[in-house]
Amino acid sequence: MGKILTAFALGLTASVAMAGIARAQEPIEPVRPPASINLGMVELGKKLYFDPRLSKSGFISCNSCHNLSMGGTDNIPTSIGDKWQQGPINAPTVLNSSLSVAQFWDGRAADLKAQAGGPIANPGEMAFSHTLAIGVLESIPAYVREFKQVFKKDKIDIDQVTLAIAEFEKTLVTPNSRFDQWLLGRKDALTPTELAGYTLFKDSGCVACHNGEAVGGNSFQKMGVVEAYKANDPATGRAAVTGKDADRFNYKVPTLRNVELTYPYFHDGAARTLGEAVDTMGRIQLGKKFTADENAKIVAFLKTLTGDQPSFMLPILPASTDATPRPTPFGK
Amino acid sequence: MGKILTAFALGLTASVAMAGIARAQEPIEPVRPPASINLGMVELGKKLYFDPRLSKSGFISCNSCHNLSMGGTDNIPTSIGDKWQQGPINAPTVLNSSLSVAQFWDGRAADLKAQAGGPIANPGEMAFSHTLAIGVLESIPAYVREFKQVFKKDKIDIDQVTLAIAEFEKTLVTPNSRFDQWLLGRKDALTPTELAGYTLFKDSGCVACHNGEAVGGNSFQKMGVVEAYKANDPATGRAAVTGKDADRFNYKVPTLRNVELTYPYFHDGAARTLGEAVDTMGRIQLGKKFTADENAKIVAFLKTLTGDQPSFMLPILPASTDATPRPTPFGK
Numbered sequence: 001m002g003k004i005l006t007a008f009a010l011g012l013t014a015s016v017a018m019a020g021i022a023r024a025q026e027p028i029e030p031v032r033p034p035a036s037i038n039l040g041m042v043e044l045g046k047k048l049y050f051d052p053r054l055s056k057s058g059f060i061s062c063n064s065c066h067n068l069s070m071g072g073t074d075n076i077p078t079s080i081g082d083k084w085q086q087g088p089i090n091a092p093t094v095l096n097s098s099l100s101v102a103q104f105w106d107g108r109a110a111d112l113k114a115q116a117g118g119p120i121a122n123p124g125e126m127a128f129s130h131t132l133a134i135g136v137l138e139s140i141p142a143y144v145r146e147f148k149q150v151f152k153k154d155k156i157d158i159d160q161v162t163l164a165i166a167e168f169e170k171t172l173v174t175p176n177s178r179f180d181q182w183l184l185g186r187k188d189a190l191t192p193t194e195l196a197g198y199t200l201f202k203d204s205g206c207v208a209c210h211n212g213e214a215v216g217g218n219s220f221q222k223m224g225v226v227e228a229y230k231a232n233d234p235a236t237g238r239a240a241v242t243g244k245d246a247d248r249f250n251y252k253v254p255t256l257r258n259v260e261l262t263y264p265y266f267h268d269g270a271a272r273t274l275g276e277a278v279d280t281m282g283r284i285q286l287g288k289k290f291t292a293d294e295n296a297k298i299v300a301f302l303k304t305l306t307g308d309q310p311s312f313m314l315p316i317l318p319a320s321t322d323a324t325p326r327p328t329p330f331g332k
Numbered sequence: 333m334g335k336i337l338t339a340f341a342l343g344l345t346a347s348v349a350m351a352g353i354a355r356a357q358e359p360i361e362p363v364r365p366p367a368s369i370n371l372g373m374v375e376l377g378k379k380l381y382f383d384p385r386l387s388k389s390g391f392i393s394c395n396s397c398h399n400l401s402m403g404g405t406d407n408i409p410t411s412i413g414d415k416w417q418q419g420p421i422n423a424p425t426v427l428n429s430s431l432s433v434a435q436f437w438d439g440r441a442a443d444l445k446a447q448a449g450g451p452i453a454n455p456g457e458m459a460f461s462h463t464l465a466i467g468v469l470e471s472i473p474a475y476v477r478e479f480k481q482v483f484k485k486d487k488i489d490i491d492q493v494t495l496a497i498a499e500f501e502k503t504l505v506t507p508n509s510r511f512d513q514w515l516l517g518r519k520d521a522l523t524p525t526e527l528a529g530y531t532l533f534k535d536s537g538c539v540a541c542h543n544g545e546a547v548g549g550n551s552f553q554k555m556g557v558v559e560a561y562k563a564n565d566p567a568t569g570r571a572a573v574t575g576k577d578a579d580r581f582n583y584k585v586p587t588l589r590n591v592e593l594t595y596p597y598f599h600d601g602a603a604r605t606l607g608e609a610v611d612t613m614g615r616i617q618l619g620k621k622f623t624a625d626e627n628a629k630i631v632a633f634l635k636t637l638t639g640d641q642p643s644f645m646l647p648i649l650p651a652s653t654d655a656t657p658r659p660t661p662f663g664k
Contacts, residue, residue, distance in 0.1 A: 068646055084661075
């Protein structure tokens with residue numbers, strides 16, 4: 001028994017040491033679980049994330065377009081907003097979004113809290129206003145109690161709402177992908193094809209932008225370095241935020257975590273499949289035409305980035321009361 | 333120890349006997365958990381229930397209008413369909429719907445399985461077709477495997493899809509409401525006001541239609557017995573199914589289980605609050621004007637019918653593949 005334990009302990013030390021070396025050499029880091037989370041705030045934020053009463057119609061919640069059953073996206077090129085308005089840009093996944101340098105494709109929100117208020121008041125999305133949303137929440141005693149318990153304040157305000165949603169979103173990380181298992185030392189977690197894909201991903205230069213814990217999300221880069229990208233949309237990217245001409249068509253590099261689930265791809269959702277996306281990226285960013293075999297290997301590697309999806313009970317929302325303003329899905 | 337056990341056993345016998353007496357005298361029965369459920373089929377049906385890829389747009393799932401975070405309804409007068417079409421009728425709650433004599437307000441579907449195929453192919457709702465829905469499912473290997481495991485057949489067909497959704501829906505019963513606790517012998521489960529409301533509910537004649545396990549759902553009755561109901565919609569009720577003039581404005585009596593959560597009320601969703609609904613029902617069905625005090629007591633009783641809401645993990649849907657037909661939310 002003593003011997004077995006010692007042997008096990010030695011094995012563990014060796015594997016941790018190996019993992020340490022492997023990680024030090026790799027440009028991608030494993031996803032870490034979130035630290036110092038306020039659980040009460042998370043539970044409140046989860047309800048708000050699923051509550052369509054934060055929209056004018058009573059039909060659209062955060063989860064409508066960042067659907068946690070579907071990789072935190074809506075899997076359509078651009079989203080559907082109030083009255084079926086067509087959104088201007090592809091909904092980025094909410095998964096691992098806490099790891100991003102900023103929020104939205106153009107980075108106009110500094111963090112998740114700043115992002116969360118956007119869609120609620122955007123006339124093309126949830127089409128509500130912060131004041132009206134607070135009015136709804138204040139009319140529901142169970143919400144009033146829960147906000148008070150979490151924030152210790154007398155009144156609900158939009159800062160509390162967005163802080164709670166952001167706190168929930170911080171829990172939406174996806175550790176334990178096969179690639180991360182490999183990074184952490186489980187050598188048989190990847191097949192030779194997947195490993196070959198990873199080598200190509202590094203050697204071809206993809207990793208210059210897609211690196212770090214989220215395999216992206218940590219810089220703004222021009223879409224169309226070698227060859228102009230013919231976008232399906234009128235967005236100008238980062239320039240809309242900075243006002244600088246040099247930032248035209250600069251977009252936040254999307255995370256590649258769970259990329260198998262977050263189709264279609266690019267800010268205009270124009271790439272239908274992962275193979276198409278890899279082909280286009282090779283061509284316009286790297287001036288490289290991947291062979292069918294290379295493309296398939298890179299795609300095989302990308303599919304190893306799918307991690308454990310968020311796992312939680314469907315939240316039950318507190319009922320409206322007679323005093324709750326009713327949604328207006330039609331008319332007005 | 334022996335003595336305590338005996339005393340406990342006697343107490344139990346007495347309380348079961350009392351409950352038996354109470355139940356025999358009451359026109360409402362406690363909700364029972366479902367018997368003989370196929371768990372594999374339930375898990376598959378739960379995924380399908382949450383999967384918007386069964387709609388043309390890729391945006392609308394069963395859960396969009398029968399939202400299990402919100403009492404199995406959408407809490408708007410009439411539902412939103414493909415391209416934001418306004419539905420003709422209020423979405424009934426899916427909770428306890430397995431206890432209904434038939435499905436839809438006019439009972440045109442004999443059971444949950446027959447109902448489940450309706451919205452998928454309805455141009456005003458999910459706007460898809462059964463053939464297209466099967467095409468999507470057949471293109472997703474994880475679904476193909478799961479259907480095969482559950483149904484032991486080589487091909488997916490619409491019967492399997494609707495059978496699985498119906499099996500999941502059978503689990504959506506809500507036992508353990510305070511009223512059921514009272515029925516089962518816990519005398520302090522209701523307040524004197526709530527009990528007075530129940531007495532009024534019985535003595536005024538509400539219970540003539542709203543009885544049994546679902547407190548409704550077990551018969552078709554005319555909307556507007558004493559006084560015509562001025563509906564907000566063109567529906568003619570049961571006559572649309574039977575073709576009989578006598579069935580005009582006959583509708584399935586809705587369940588009152590969880591009625592606190594399933595606002596707004598009536599087939600046209602015209603009653604905004606429970607108080608309004610009780611007032612209208614008294615007037616047009618019973619020729620009775622409830623006083624404010626009577627109305628409040630009945631409403632207090634009705635709120636005791638809220639049971640344990642379905643509690644399960646948010647399902648994670650299997651990803652589409654390159655071969656999966658993509659949704660067409662805009663155009664065409």
